Amino acid sequence: MKIWKDKSGYFKKKSLQWANQTRHEDIERVLVIRQCAFGDYMAARPFLVELKRTFPNAHVTLATTSKYRYAVPEDLVDDIFIHDTSTGIQEQYTSLTTLGQFDIVFDLADTSRSRALTLLSSAHLKMGFPYRPWYNRWLYDVTLPRSNYHYEAEVLLDFLSVFGNQPSYPLDFALPAHSPSESARAIYYFPFASGTNKSVPQDVWKALMLRAASQFPDYQHILLEGANESEKGDFLLTEAAQHANITIQHKLPLEELTHTMAQADLLVCGDTGVRNLALATHTPTLGIFYSTLPYRYWPRYEPQHTCLFNQDGCIPDVDQILEAMASLIPHPE
16 A cells, blocks of 8 residues: 655655555554543544545554543444553553554554553554654654644544545544434533633623523523533523523433534534534534634534634623624524
């Protein structure tokens, strides 16, 4: 198979020689290392879909850790390897050396644990995108530059472009897809995030939902609760009791949440895993950013997604959010 290389990447000669003597159909075992949270697993789904298309006979093992089990894309791989980080060093070393021989290893994590697994795994070709260039020569055979100013799902696909992969667009996440004809006439809001610097204050969300319920009366305005105690909709109880088109939805199981997102007309939220799920179902999204980098989770090939942020980094106000919502919401005839 041909290696489509670029001068910005690093390619060992032995990897090119091995590839020249190998066909795509000859790849039998592939290890993908992805140790991450909810949203990052969503971004990895197109990679796993295209990986199977590129190497149709490959048995794909996904390696993660015991900490990151939620939303693991088990439906897209043949096997899951859990690196149990709660055990001692000797036990961890033993578990890492039991995986056997692979044809290709993709390190999509670039963490200390993923590098340890890459180092200890046996493979003809090891690929990664290290942020530290000194890993190039002794840890990987092929490395590619990475930019967080582009949608991560597309950045991951660069690894498969090396082998001539031609991904389908819109990207295939192998999840239920949004269809305007099956609209639930509902706008969802997720006002929570993993850090206080990722979401606007709750009083802004309250004011937003009240005004949106009035400005877009033909839609249900639904606040999604999360799994943590801090992700409850109690701050909106009074408003939900007083307005028929404002409701609070308790935490949903992942599968049900996926179908709910696919039927939504719009999701409004900050930098969260829920937004990445909506991106994966091709549901219109309005991401509100003010401190974290917006470009990494902004697929520019689909016009139904907008990232709202100000150049000076100040928090977007309610008027800005409502204007952006109006541009994304289908208006009744």
